[in-house]
Amino acid sequence: MTRLHIHPERHLVARIGWLRAAVMGANDGIVSTASLIIGVAAASAQSADVLIAGTAGLVAGAMSMAAGEYVSVSSQQDTENADIARERSELANDADAEIEELAGIYMGRGLDAATADVVARQLMAHDALGAHARDELGISSVTTARPVQAALTSAATFSMGAALPLATIVVAPHESLSIAVAVASLVFLALLGAIGARAGGASIWRASARVTVWGAIAMGLTAGIGRMVGAAL
Known part of the structure; x- marks a missing residue:
């Protein structure tokens, strides 16, 4: 009897849930806090005032990110649960139609009718709801919504991202505060892009350039606005 030797593989897609939230959170922390610091500093505020504003931005931003992620991912989870409940009802009421539906999906992927029917019946005998959730709805344990994980x-x-530009305030001279925060934040963003790309198996240079360019635009705009408001006051 031939025994199958299954080679375990670790796929990068398994990281997609927490990696998306982590990269977005750190990126927003750096960009929003650095932009806030530069905007306030450009309005000729003192270093202590800039530090207070940046700290308030860190706390408010972290809570906003947590709430926003929890609400949005919870909405996704509610949709997934509703679709799974409907599939459960359909399986209970007309299992034969569900077999045909699953077989049709496999035929669309290249199996002949006889093989597709056998595969559909065997998978449904093993886990009917799981087979439909995965192959009809595209819901699996890897991609399913996890609101608490995303929020935290x-x-x-x-x-962590916001703490980096805040730390720059402590060590940078007041007269060059905006430049120091901008340069340090762009370096942090480039490193973040590289780390995220490395974890996700993407191009490091492209990811680093992407986050750095958008960060520079955000900081440039807030610096301009801060300077205009400071001049007006």
Whole structure:
């Protein structure tokens, strides 16, 4: 009897849930806090005032990220649960039609009718709801919504990202505060892009350039606005 030797593989897609929230949280933490600091500093505020504004931005931003991620991912989870409940009802009321529906999906992927029917019946005998959730709805244990995980990850990484430009305030001279925060934040963003790309198996240079360019635009705009408001006051 031939025994199958299954080679375990670790796929990068398994990281997609927490990686998306982590990269977005850290990126927003750096960009929003650095932009806030530069905007306030451009209005000729003192270093202590800039630090207070940046700290308030860190706390408010972390809570906003956590709440936003929880609400949005919870909405996704509600939709997934509603679709699964409908599939459960359809399986209970007309299992034969569900077999045909699943077989049709496999035929669309290249199986002949006889093989598709056998595969559909065997998978449904093993886990009917799981087969339909995965192959009809595209819901699996890897991609399913996890609101609490997304909220905590976003809040934590936002705080870590925001702490980087805040730390620059402490060590940078007041007269060059805006430039120091901007340069340091762009370096942090480039590193973040590289780390996220490395974890996700993407191009490091492209990811780093992407986050750095958008960060520079955000900081440039807030610096301009801060300077105009400071001049008006």
